[in-house]
Amino acid sequence: MAWNSNLLPLSALQHLVFCERQCALIHVEGLWAENRLTVEGNHLHRKAHDGPDGHRKSVRMARGMELVSHELGLIGRADVVEFPNEGPVRPVEYKRGRPKRHDADLVQLCAQAICLEEMLGLDDPLPEGAIFYGQTRRRLDVLFTSSLREKTRGAAARLHAMIASGVTPTARRERKCDRCSLLALCLPDAMRSRATARRYIEQETARLLAVAFPSPEGSA
Numbered sequence: 001m002a003w004n005s006n007l008l009p010l011s012a013l014q015h016l017v018f019c020e021r022q023c024a025l026i027h028v029e030g031l032w033a034e035n036r037l038t039v040e041g042n043h044l045h046r047k048a049h050d051g052p053d054g055h056r057k058s059v060r061m062a063r064g065m066e067l068v069s070h071e072l073g074l075i076g077r078a079d080v081v082e083f084p085n086e087g088p089v090r091p092v093e094y095k096r097g098r099p100k101r102h103d104a105d106l107v108q109l110c111a112q113a114i115c116l117e118e119m120l121g122l123d124d125p126l127p128e129g130a131i132f133y134g135q136t137r138r139r140l141d142v143l144f145t146s147s148l149r150e151k152t153r154g155a156a157a158r159l160h161a162m163i164a165s166g167v168t169p170t171a172r173r174e175r176k177c178d179r180c181s182l183l184a185l186c187l188p189d190a191m192r193s194r195a196t197a198r199r200y201i202e203q204e205t206a207r208l209l210a211v212a213f214p215s216p217e218g219s220a
């Protein structure tokens, strides 16, 4: 697949819908931190990507298929794409947890569907995909409604605007922060008035170094 520098990672949409600040910390400032939830999630994705392609009943399954949409300006990979002998193609995502209150997982899956429609040159929009949740061991069917498609296109547009601006939104402490892998870097309680976690960390590091290694008196 040809690399186009205007293409952004499809997975960033999920970060954006979960928390715009988290998305900017990862994709603008280049900060990343793992926690138990991200490690477990990555393990599940690797298992889904690395398994062999194959058939289940009358469905051919392609694992780790590369995806791109020039309309959305996104590039990524699907865990699994199902190609039934009859009927429309379905993207399937594997998630470690359970269905969420927010739409991050649904938007990510819908973006995959838009990629597939564009790549396969489909005349008809794909009606649905599915998300398999590890905690509930259940597969959730997701309809690609016009409102979900609108939300997905809106999220992709906001993602491009955010990356182009290079501005990190200010922190807002919410309940979801307790599950966020970037909590220790974002510092939502301390950062309310500061937009850039990297600058804050650099300032704090400089301050601590100055305390630990004070300059000789009289030097500049």
Ligand code: SF4
Residues within 6 Å of the ligand: 019, 020, 021, 022, 023, 025, 171, 172, 173, 174, 176, 177, 178, 180, 181, 182, 183, 186, 187, 188
């Ligand atoms: S700690 Fe909260 S505000 Fe900060 S990135 Fe995570 S979810 Fe967003």
